[in-house]
Amino acid sequence: MSRTRALWVEGIPDLISELDKAGDYLDVAKVSSETGFAVATILDLLSRPPITSGVNPQGPLSRPARRIGNNPLYSREQVNDAKQLLATSRRAHFGGGDAPLPSVTPEEALRQGLLSTDEIAALAINEKNPNGVRDQTVRRWSRDHADFPDRVASRSRQGGHPGVPMVMYDGLKAITWLVKHGYAVGDPKEILAGFRERAAAAVAS
Secondary structure (H helix, E strand, O other): OOOOOOHHHOOOOEOOOOHHHHHHOEOHHHHHHHHOOOHHHHHHHOOOOOOOOOOOOOHHHOOOOEEEOOEEEEOHHHHHHHHHHHHHHHHOOOOOOOOOOOEEOHHHHHHHOEEEHHHHHHHOOOOOOOOOOOHHHHHHHHHHOOOOOOEEEEEOOHHHOOOOOEEEEEHHHHHHHHHHOOOOOOOHHHHHHHHHHHHHHHHHO
C-alpha cells in the first residue's frame, strides 16, 4: 500500500533514485540530537506553514532540504543556521531583541495605543473565532511570520500583579496584520479605538 503523500513534500527533491547522496544530509533524529529540538517538534513543523521569520531558530528547519519519500532530510547548513539562532536567542534581551525594550506603564501603553499578546488575541475575531484566539497563537504568529509587527516595549502588569512584564506591540500595526491575514474583520483604526475606549472605561470604573 502506498503511503499518503504529505503536503510538505511539494517542491522538496526526492532522493529515492539517488540514495548514495542521502549520506550528505541529516535525518530527524540527528537534527534533534544536534539542536536539542524534540523529534516531535521537528516533525510538527512539517504540518505548519513555513516559518518566514529570520530570528526563529526553528525557521531553518521548517522545511527539509531533501527527502526520501515522506522522510525529511536536512542539510548541514540548515542545522548550523538553527544552532546559531538558538545561541543568539539565548543571549537576547527580554522580548527577544538585541537591546532592552523600553518600559511603559499600563496607562502609557493605553495612551500610546500599544497592545499585549493577550489583547491582540482578544481582538482576533472572525467568523471562525468569534471569541478571539489563545495568546499562545499570537506568540506563534510573532515567532513564525516575518511581517508580524516588532515588539516595541514591555509593560508592567496592572494592579501591581507580580510576574514577568508583558511584551507590547504597536496596536494599529498588529490589528492591521490581523485584518490583512483574515484573523479580524473591520477597519483597524476603528477596532483599536473601540479597544482603547473599553479599556479606558474599565480603568475609570
